[in-house]
Amino acid sequence: MTTHDKRIPQTAPIQSATFTNPINAEIRRAAATGIYDIRGGGAKRKVPHFDDLLFLGASISRYPLEGYREKCDTRVTLGTRFAKNPIELDIPVTIAGMSFGALSAQAKEALGRGASAAGTSTTTGDGGMTDEERGHSTKLVYQYLPSRYGMNPDDLRRADAIEIVVGQGAKPGGGGMLLGQKISDRVAEMRTLPKGIDQRSACRHPDWTGPDDLEIKILELREITGWQVPIYVKVGGTRPYYDTALAVKAGADVVVLDGMQGGTAATQDVFIEHVGLPTLACIRPAVRALQDMGMHREVQLVVSGGIRSGADVAKALALGADAVAIGTAALIALGDNDPKWESEYQKLGTTTGAYDDWHEGRDPAGITTQDPELAARLDPVEAGRRLRNYLKVMTLEAQTIARACGHNHLHNLEPEDLCALTMEAAAMAQVPLAGTDWYPGKPGTGY
Amino acid sequence: MQSFDLASQSLRDLNATLQASSAQTNATQWEILNPRGAHAIAVGLDAPIEVTVRGSTGYYCAGMNKQAHVHITGSAGPGVAENMMSGTVIIDGDASQYAGATGRGGLLVIRGNASSRCGISMKGIDIVVEGNIGHMSAFMGQAGNLVVCGDAGDALGDSLYEARLFVRGSVKSLGADCIEKEMRPEHLEILRDLLARAGVDARPEEFRRYGSARKLYNFDIDNAAEY
Numbered sequence: 001m002t003t004h005d006k007r008i009p010q011t012a013p014i015q016s017a018t019f020t021n022p023i024n025a026e027i028r029r030a031a032a033t034g035i036y037d038i039r040g041g042g043a044k045r046k047v048p049h050f051d052d053l054l055f056l057g058a059s060i061s062r063y064p065l066e067g068y069r070e071k072c073d074t075r076v077t078l079g080t081r082f083a084k085n086p087i088e089l090d091i092p093v094t095i096a097g098m099s100f101g102a103l104s105a106q107a108k109e110a111l112g113r114g115a116s117a118a119g120t121s122t123t124t125g126d127g128g129m130t131d132e133e134r135g136h137s138t139k140l141v142y143q144y145l146p147s148r149y150g151m152n153p154d155d156l157r158r159a160d161a162i163e164i165v166v167g168q169g170a171k172p173g174g175g176g177m178l179l180g181q182k183i184s185d186r187v188a189e190m191r192t193l194p195k196g197i198d199q200r201s202a203c204r205h206p207d208w209t210g211p212d213d214l215e216i217k218i219l220e221l222r223e224i225t226g227w228q229v230p231i232y233v234k235v236g237g238t239r240p241y242y243d244t245a246l247a248v249k250a251g252a253d254v255v256v257l258d259g260m261q262g263g264t265a266a267t268q269d270v271f272i273e274h275v276g277l278p279t280l281a282c283i284r285p286a287v288r289a290l291q292d293m294g295m296h297r298e299v300q301l302v303v304s305g306g307i308r309s310g311a312d313v314a315k316a317l318a319l320g321a322d323a324v325a326i327g328t329a330a331l332i333a334l335g336d337n338d339p340k341w342e343s344e345y346q347k348l349g350t351t352t353g354a355y356d357d358w359h360e361g362r363d364p365a366g367i368t369t370q371d372p373e374l375a376a377r378l379d380p381v382e383a384g385r386r387l388r389n390y391l392k393v394m395t396l397e398a399q400t401i402a403r404a405c406g407h408n409h410l411h412n413l414e415p416e417d418l419c420a421l422t423m424e425a426a427a428m429a430q431v432p433l434a435g436t437d438w439y440p441g442k443p444g445t446g447y
Numbered sequence: 448m449q450s451f452d453l454a455s456q457s458l459r460d461l462n463a464t465l466q467a468s469s470a471q472t473n474a475t476q477w478e479i480l481n482p483r484g485a486h487a488i489a490v491g492l493d494a495p496i497e498v499t500v501r502g503s504t505g506y507y508c509a510g511m512n513k514q515a516h517v518h519i520t521g522s523a524g525p526g527v528a529e530n531m532m533s534g535t536v537i538i539d540g541d542a543s544q545y546a547g548a549t550g551r552g553g554l555l556v557i558r559g560n561a562s563s564r565c566g567i568s569m570k571g572i573d574i575v576v577e578g579n580i581g582h583m584s585a586f587m588g589q590a591g592n593l594v595v596c597g598d599a600g601d602a603l604g605d606s607l608y609e610a611r612l613f614v615r616g617s618v619k620s621l622g623a624d625c626i627e628k629e630m631r632p633e634h635l636e637i638l639r640d641l642l643a644r645a646g647v648d649a650r651p652e653e654f655r656r657y658g659s660a661r662k663l664y665n666f667d668i669d670n671a672a673e674y
Contacts, residue, residue, distance in 0.1 A: 034668035148549040148568060151530055153491050153511040180665050192551070192570040192589045193608060197664040200606070202587060206567040207526035207545040213506070216486045220507040220526075223462045224491030 037269040038177070040102075040358030040368065041328060042170050042261040042305065047278035049261070049306060050315045052425030053418050054434060057404040065403040072399040073409040076323050078300045079161060079230020079253040082222070086230055086253075087139055087161050089323070090119025091395045092410055093313055096258075096304050096327035097143045097163065097234075099125025101178055101187040102265030102358065103331075104375035105132055106383070107367040110334050112136030113380060114387025118395075123163060123325075125265075126176045126201055128190045129155040136384075141232065144221070147176060147201035149191040157225055161254075163232040164217070166205075166243075169262030169279070169305045171271045172236025176201030179266060182361040184370040214250040222251075232256050237282035237305065238275075244289040248299050255290075256325065257282050259305030263328040265368070266359030279305035279316075281428040284415075287320030296320065297411075310397020317398070318413035319429060333390035334383040335365045449474050453488075454481035461488065465515075468494035482508075484524065489517055492534070509536045512553065525562075528555045531572055544581070547574045550591065556645045563600065566593045569610050575645035585612055586622065594641050596649055604657055612657040613638050615649060621657065628658045 015021070026037065058064035065072060079086035095115045100108050102125060112133050115122040121139035128150015134140055142159030144151065156162065167173060178187075178199040188195040208217045218231055233247040234256035247255045259279025264272065283303055290296040303316045304325035316324050328336075337345075339352045344364035348357065358368035366377035402410050405417045419434040420426035426433040427440035438445060451461050465477065472494060479500045482488055486505035489498050492515035500508065503521030513532040522540030531550040538546075541559035548564070550572025557565075557574070563581035566574050571590045579597035586602075588610030598616035605622020611634070612625075621627075638651040662670050 035666060148530060148570075151549065152532060152551070153493070153513065153530075156511070194664070197608075198666055200587075202568065206564065206586075207507070207529045207548040213525075216506045220487040220490055220510050223458065223487045224511055226463065226466070227459070 038179070038266055038359055039269050039272070039356040040263060040265050041272070041356040042263040043273050043276075043278075045273055047260070048280050048422065048424040048428055049278060050280060050312045052280070052421045053315050053429055053431065054421060055311075055314070055318075055401055055405055055417055056419055058406045062406040064406050065408060067400060067403050070403065071408060072402050074395050074399060076300070076411070078302070078323065079232075081230075081253045081299055082227065082251065083161075083230040083253055084226075084228050085160075087121060087141075089121060089139070091391060092317060092323035092398075093118075093307075093391055093394055094120050094141075094302065094323055094325045095122035095330050096262070096325040097123035097125045097141070097165065098327055098331075099127035099178075099265065100130045100133065101125070101127040101182060101191070101370070102368060104366060104369055104378065105130065106375050106378040106380045107331070107334060108133045109136050109380040110378065110383035110387060111330060112140070113384025114330070114333070114391065115139075117384065117388035118391035120391065121160065124159075126165075126178070127187065128152075129159070130190075134158060136380075143234075145176070145201065146203065146205045147191075147199075148206065149199075149201070153224055156221070159225075159229060161230040161232060162221055162225070163234050163256060164214070164221075164252075165234045166214075166247075167236035167238075167258075168234065168264060169236045169258035169260050169276055170264035171267045172238045172276045173203060174267060174271055174275075175203035177266045177359070179359045179361075182359065182370045187370060211246040211250050214246075218251040230254055232302070234258060236260075236262075237277040237279065240277070240282040241285035241289045244286040244301070245293060248290065248293055248295050252299060254300045254302060255286065256302040256304065257286050258325075259303070261306030262304050263331075278428070279303060279307075280425060283316060283319040283321060284428070284430045290320075297322065310394040310399075311401060313394055314398040314401040314410065314413055315418065317410050318417050319415060319431075322411065329390070330387055331367055333387045334367055335378060335386070336363070336367050338365055341365055448476040448478055450478050450480060452480040453483065453485055458485060458487065462490060465489055465492050465496070465498065468492070468496050470494055470514075472496065482521075486524070489515070492517070495534075503540065512536060522559065523557075528553070528572075531555065541578070542576075546576075547572050550574070554641075554644055556647075560597070566591070566610070569593065573641055573644075575641055575647060577645075577647055579616070582619075583622070585610055588612070592637060592641055594638065594645070594647075594654070596647060604659070606663060607657075607659040609659065611637070613641075613654040614657065615654045618655075618657070624660045624663045625657055626660045628656045630654070630656045 076092040116138040123141040139160045141161040180196045230253040232254040233252040235243040237259040260276035300322035303321040341364035361369045363369040366374045418431040477498045482502040484505045490510040493513040500519045505524040507526045509517040516535045519538045523542045525543040526545045528536040529548045531553045533553045537556045542557045542561045544562045547555045549568045555574045557576045560578035561580045565580045565584040569588045569591045575594040582600035589608040595614045599618045602622035604625030635651045
């Protein structure tokens with residue numbers, strides 16, 4: 001209690017752990033506007049992640065490879081199951097799907113340039129394929145989404161792979177959203193919709209439901225493209241064992257699994273923060289599904305959602321993934337949330353590192369915008385170079401770890417190379433708690 | 448006429464052969480025998496050829512069609528002419544779900560009835576159904592015309608954008624943001640042309656027009672109940 005008698009010691013004001021200042025601010029914002037908060041990016045809440053894992057370097061029981069001398073291969077081939085032309089990548093880090101519309105044309109070009117220079121693929125998004133991104137991407141994955149915005153057989157045939165998007169980690173079970181502020185003439189034309197309206201994308205595909213239909217849809221796409229290119233199936237992380245198994249049953253060449261830290265251009269904050277699984281919790285069940293079907297390494301697994309460094313890459317691969325995809329990290333490498341724009345972030349009511357109103361189209365860095373003046377701030381050549389550098393650093397980091405663990409290919413990393421710092425991470429990754437040989441749920445332990 | 452028998456030849460060979468047709472080909476007429484409900488027949492075509500499927504088809508017959516004229520003498524399974532770009536697809540019988548889904552151009556004619564979600568997310572295709580259509584047809588329809596000579600099921604045109612809907616019979620219910628609109632002379636002209644091209648004997652004046660109220664185009668809290 002408090003008293004106005006200054007002679008008596010005062011009770012210190014105590015902030016509620018439940019009704020925090022950010023929570024209260026959101027209540028006031030909702031009360032004032034009547035609409036839920038929409039933002040870009042992935043889950044910001046703290047969840048068990050790759051930081052909760054450590055590698056066990058080589059010692060007497062294993063010997064390391066000589067750093068800088070002994071080779072550690074990084075190449076990966078995606079789509080070896082049915083496609084006549086699988087995708088050959090120099091590094092196991094790909095660029096995740098992001099649309100022209102959500103991103104500026106300059107940003108899409110920069111992604112293509114950077115990925116191509118690093119020997120990897122980039123991916124279209126909900127809005128179709130532009131000539132610029134096709135031209136600047138040596139390997140381009142074409143997303144096949146519920147909206148089918150911009151979908152046509154000519155672009156389908158000039159893609160290097162097709163990714164059927166069932167869901168994404170930021171909003172598994174939800175549809176897309178591109179608000180009117182970003183619907184320029186060109187974006188509107190590509191999507192066959194009036195300029196300036198909010199563009200909602202359906203959460204389900206318009207012409208199939210369920211795994212049996214998906215199998216037939218994959219057949220149709222293969223028939224249209226002559227069985228030339230791999231077909232990926234992308235799912236948001238919710239039921240990774242069954243979703244992976246069903247995608248494989250339906251005929252996927254590659255399964256892309258996106259955890260809740262994976263970003264989106266725009267959706268409800270409540271969706272981003274409260275639906276889906278952390279990336280760490282997705283990998284082992286998906287790998288187990290592949291192993292149970294005898295398809296591990298036959299159908300490749302690409303994991304995304306919060307991949308930031310070569311350590312994250314190495315950990316995802318050690319848990320059984322064949323490759324990873326990055327989205328948010330790639331945008332940061334291009335220049336998103338750069339401190340040099342701090343004064344402009346302040347004007348927008350935010351700060352460097354926290355800017356996530358990507359849907360409003362006022363990105364000071366010129367990346368998540370369709371405003372010509374803002375978009376012109378991003379030099380696609382320079383930004384592409386930064387992305388290339390970042391991808392190469394990630395690869396070098398992952399190689400460093402793999403060599404230290406005694407592996408001559410990143411794919412030789414294995415769960416036995418890892419331990420966990422927390423019980424939660426041990427349970428999700430199914431690797432021993434550090435200093436023990438046990439993890440929660442380990443078969444035969446009774447726990 | 449070239450003949451292709453799916454009882455003895457493979458689907459892959461069929462589609463590869465038809466897809467290899469060019470605008471200059473002499474083999475402009477094809478018939479496909481024994482389709483027996485097979486999926487993905489005559490998909491991805493891109494030449495002004497005439498393909499007659501003698502029987503009924505499974506999923507996605509004539510998917511992503513460009514230029515070709517495909518005639519199905521039986522009924523069609525789900526997703527017939529999905530994402531069609533141009534050309535013509537005619538079905539003598541009925542069509543299952545999602546007929547003409549996301550179609551961007553061309554003309555789809557269904558002599559019988561069409562099931563649910565006919566014209567879902569249509570983006571410029573013209574669809575003429577001589578019979579009735581099922582629920583949620585033209586859901587999120589963006590552009591093009593859907594003509595229904597019979598009755599329409601529940602939630603017609605839900606979350607409609609700019610597609611035009613013409614119905615001669617009854618409409619069980621309209622979906623969110625879909626309203627009846629005035630039939631003006633230019634709409635009668637569009638309808639007359641569509642009926643003529645589809646070979647349907649009906650008077651445009653017997654139809655009513657439905658379209659988007661455009662209340663959901665930009666979020667408004669007062670329309671939240673419609674979402």
